[in-house]
Amino acid sequence: MEDKTKIGLTSAEMSSMWTQYINDSISICVLSYFRNNIDDNKIKEIVEYANESSQKNIFILKEIFNREDFPCPVGFTKKDVNIHAPRLFSDTFVMMYLRHMSILGMAANSAAIGLGTRPDVIAFHKSVLKSAVGLQDLTRELMLEQGTYIRPPFISVPDKVGFVEKQKFLSGIKSRRRALTSVEITHLFMNIQTNQIGKALIMGFIQVAQDKEVKEYLQRGKKIAQKHVDLFSDILKNNDIPAPMFWDGAVTDSTTQVFSDKLILFHITAMIAAGIGNYGAAMAASPRKDIGLKYASLIPEIALYAEDGANIMIKNSWLEEPPMADDRDQLSGLK
CATH class of the missing domain: 1.20.1260.10 (Ferritin, core subunit, four-helix bundle)
Structure with a gap:
């Protein structure tokens, strides 16, 4: 049976993994700093969970990149963070930040799974998605417990099914909204x-x-x-x-x-x-x-x-180039 992991990476797979690597490298920097400045032990456990997930993602991505002779991105390193600096953000903000990051992670990896082809790449993004869902659950539960979770507004439950009958439904004019x-x-x-x-x-x-x-x-x-x-x-x-x-x-x-x-x-x-x-x-x-x-x-x-x-x-030479298609005009000597 054909080994489907020997098929080359598509542009979608390259972009999703390259972006995930950059994002996880920045997450490790931010989370390592947060971990050193958290007072609440329950929040610290969640920060450690997120940090370990990012570390695991980097390890798997490096393995895939090495197999494919794909240049490993530079991303962000220990040089980009001073983990011993004094506290800059409150514990509550850290929780809100983590919850927001988990939402972004769920969205990005759901899209990556939909566009993926190779089983190893899809398995990787499923693992990242599972960790993001886990982070979302952990932050939500603790914020509810601590009374810091902000719920979306409540509205009345409809008493019957209705259908739009007038163009007023689309109108933005103040008197007809x-x-x-x-x-x-x-x-x-x-x-x-x-x-x-x-x-x-x-x-x-x-x-x-x-x-x-x-x-x-x-x-x-x-x-x-x-x-x-x-x-x-x-x-x-x-x-x-x-x-x-x-x-x-x-x-x-x-x-x-x-x-x-x-x-x-x-x-x-x-x-x-x-x-x-x-x-x-x-x-x-x-x-x-x-x-x-x-x-x-x-x-x-x-x-x-x-x-x-x-x-x-x-x-300032800070912007790392993502994977790019071959420039045929340049290769042909037309540029």
């Missing part, structure tokens, strides 16, 4: 939370970043995140739906360098990329025109912000 659907509420809630987490993370990063240009870039991101939180919260409040609350006390007053500017910028631009995907999904799931147009107007703003971050990384 209908109530929000449960799907629209869900996306607004999620995008408020992700921007709140992003803002808190940026606040901490501003305090410990070294380069002035990086600090100014982060300051701009903090303002964008707050602006988006306010816009989405206003939509919920104007429809008599409570918006999720957050606390800026998640960040301490430490200014000791924790992470390299390279790690900080990559982390923020990666979160922005995920945010663009969230906005795109929310736009597609929001039939009310005013909400869909709101998302459409915000995507170019954060895309431009991400591009500016990439330009800073390129200028």
Whole structure:
């Protein structure tokens, strides 16, 4: 029987594994630092679970890369983190951060499984997905136990099945706007939370970043995140739906360098990329025109912000190239 692991890697498999390697290398840096600054033993156990999962992923990926003569990415190393630096984030923020990262991990690896071909690659992403689901369960259960879990809004259960009869369902004109659907509420809630987490993370990063240009870039991101939180919260409040609350006390007053500017910028631009995907999904799931147009107007703003971050990384030789197709014009001597 043919050994299917001897078939070459597809572009989808290369990209998913390369991205997973980079993400796990940054996770190990962040989690190693968190582990040294956690007071709550239950939270520390969850951080160790996440860290061990990332370490395991790196080990498996290196094995696959070596078999394929695929150059192992540089990613992020011990040089990019000072694990002995003073505490920068609260225990509660660490839990919210881990829960958010688990959501991103579940989404990325579900897509990778759907696009995978080789059994060994699919088995790897199934393992990563299982760990991400486990992390989600652990963080949710502990946050519920500690009273820090923020639930999505409650709405009334429908008393009957209904069908849309008027174009008003799609209208965004203020005088004709209908109530929000449960799907629209869900996306607004999620995008408020992700921007709140992003803002808190940026606040901490501003305090410990070294380069002035990086600090100014982060300051701009903090303002964008707050602006988006306010816009989405206003939509919920104007429809008599409570918006999720957050606390800026998640960040301490430490200014000791924790992470390299390279790690900080990559982390923020990666979160922005995920945010663009969230906005795109929310736009597609929001039939009310005013909400869909709101998302459409915000995507170019954060895309431009991400591009500016990439330009800073390129200028400083911090941006690692992903696997790329052969440039046939260059190989033909036409470039």
